[in-house]
Amino acid sequence: MADAPGDIEALIALMARLPGLGPRSARRAVLHLLRKRSGVMEPLALALAKVSASARDCRICGNISDHDTCPICASAKRETGVLCVVEDVSDLWAMERAGGFTGRYHVLGGTLSALESIGPEALRIPHLVARVGQEGVREVILALNATVEGQTTAHYIAEALAPTGVQLSALAQGVPMGGELDYLDDGTISAALAARRRL
Template sequence: MTRPPRDIEELIDLMARLPGLGPRSARRAVLQMIRKRALLLIPLADAMRNVAVSARECVSCGNVCTSELCDICTSEKRATGEICIVEDVADLWAMERAGVFRGRYHVLGGTLSALDSIGPDELRIPRLIERIRHEAVSEVILALNATVDGLTTAHYIAEQLEPMGITVTSLAQGVPVGGELDYLDDGTISAAMRARRAL
């Protein structure tokens, strides 16, 4: 059986590690890129090289950006006193796509999980507490996925913030149990944001 050249096989193996791509999909994608080298492969390689050099985590909220602070954190218009807490950057982008929140965000980088030995210090929870102490925050919106770990994390954060006298709300109707923000449509996210409730 003839195998692809080593460089191409390595590219296929790397592509197959991406979420949503298995070995077959990766093979098809690589073959398509090779066929359309000038249109796909070369621009993709350039873009990946640029992102590898410039992409970083916002030191304040954890968003992906190309400078120390992201555009959301530096925008005075976003200084509304509201912080929306999300699990990861994909959830932040989903909220921004829906266009229903005009405050600032805080990306946890996951959820609490006893099974995976993920405690508060493995997430950006200490940084969140520090931000709330130093910023003029009036409301924290917990926009965490409606999974067991997401709900556990939401309750833990609410308990930590209770002594600070901050209003803590969470997304309500529209977010199904077990659902993830990144897979929801904009209308569902909008409804959940409008119907948020106190925890």
């Protein structure tokens, strides 16, 4: 946007970095914000500043929260014997949207990837193994994306947890190869969770 002032151009460039927004979508979003300054832009700026200052990783599961322990880990209503392992927070949120899981979560923070030099030490796998022993977990559900990296990570975790004797299962029907949890509808996730298979 050559005619836009420098600050506005900078905002458009930042917005264009967001997932799902390209330069055109970012330009439209910024113009909308500018037209609705008091009703949208100013509250958004305040909310962004507040979240930037308060958001942190849950010390137990890796979810994003405004406290050291997220509401899921802090809830006495959640089942403690079942742990659902996901790649990222967006996958945890997708599972929660589906509403079929009553246990607790463990966010890995990614998947193993030789191309990106992401090894086991870069993920929260050692913490997962420790949690299984410390929390008396009887089942670990591997709800990883059906990609090569996701399946490689699932295999590695299965080997790492083998000495613990914990029951391992994985999501079943409805999750296509190459599919990512965050893009699946709630019904598909619920069906896959209900029909999980033992590994």
